[in-house]
Amino acid sequence: MKIKAIIVDDDKRQQEILEKKILAHCPQIALAGMASNVPDGVKLIKEQKPQLVFLDVEMPPLTGFDLLKTFSPVEFEVIFVTAFTDFAYKAFKVAAVDYLHKPFLDQELVIAVAKAEEKIVQKAPNAIHHLLNNINNNTVDNVKIGLPTLSGITYVRVKDIMHIEGANEYCRFHFMDKPAEMISKKMGEIEEVLKEYNFYRIHKSHIVNLSYVKQYLRGEGGQVCLTDNTMLNVSKNSKEGFLAAMRNL
16 A cells, blocks of 8 residues: 655755655655645645654754644654654653654664554554643653553553563563553663653562552562562662662652
8 A cells, every 4th residue: 555645854955865765665655745844744734634744853943743733633643753852752752652763774764664554554543642642741640651562552651550570572561450561672661761750670670660669678689569569579789779769759
């Protein structure tokens, strides 16, 4: 199938680079136009009704997020193509939104387009609503994280995650009041996304939500008891940092 797409980027050179890469490596993409600012991007989307938008974030005085906020619901897939800020990076990671970091490799573009194509074919709900919600309500009570599972992406509130258990290339998310979810992500990636939301890696195989820690039991590393009475080991190397994090809650 052909996927109708547009590019919105305020850098003409970057538009040209992306266009050439798409023509060379993504035959399923049919480019229907390009825009250099948010107002023109909004107009082009309304005119062309694309299935996919390659969207820059920083387009002063506005942003790609401002463009998305003009559409409710957002009825197209988005691949962010940007030299993003740390905040944007965190937002993309948490909401499980696809992005390309300038400069990007050809293979990275091919993978991102393949993911978007799969979502379009399956008519899967996109993640933009959750991304915008997280940007507008950047607190633990409101933030949702996208967990890529075998069946799609499951969105859960960060504050509902009790602890994460890692094993090789997989992580199991445990909750207080719902079944666990297994995803194909490494613990390091999960730690990076959640560390500012009161989560702490107490062991190479365990990340805990500090809000659910009921008790600490002394030992070489010690153990934590969570509110559901789950007992988890604390590594010797993590002990001091964990106790300091608990004191700073």
